[in-house]
Amino acid sequence: MEFFLDTADVDEIREIAAWGILDGVTTNPSLIKKSGRDFKEVVREIANICSGPISAEVTAMDTAGMLQQARQLKSELPENVIIKIPCTPEGLAATKVLTDEGIDTNVTLIFSTSQALMAAKAGATYVSPFIGRIDDTGHDGMNLIAEIMETWSKYDITTKVLAASIRHPTHMLQCMQLGAHTATMPAKIFKQLMTHPLTDRGLEGFMRDWAEVEAAGNA
């Protein structure tokens, strides 16, 4: 499974990339706003920190505008930048054209299996169903991942399912159990997945005892 970071904060990306297990980064217009930085400048920096796919989102609402932005991003930014496109009819048309041009895409804001299938049919490299935002409406976002994976299993679909809007470690673990290809998470969830109070307590004990071994001249 691919582990992506969902942020435009380069300090966070450097920190998690140093762990050696970061496969890619996703951004969106809200995350770019939060970074307070120039869009292309920050995406370029991210793409130089992490060699995996870096999603940069188009903001035009029409197909021609999306294509123009996508081609410009591809020409100006590092090779590993891929194009994030909203799941609209205009976005679907743009996805098909970009796929035919050999440009990788991530179709975002997916809230139903039918949307995921339409994006896959257009040749999307990734589809991004938003789990947490479905949970926010009082429904279970994980059911969407289960339904998409079940549907994918009936066909030879190469589009990867990129679980997004992940709010807690259990979301992530359930995505893995369901066979999602990729998950994008905030840095906080990477840290929650990695830490355990008993690891910290155990290490403290080992270090305390080792200090006594050293003090006794036995190290």
Ligand code: G3P
């Ligand atoms: O990449 C977009 C997605 O992960 C957004 O998450 O927490 O804003 O619903 P959230």
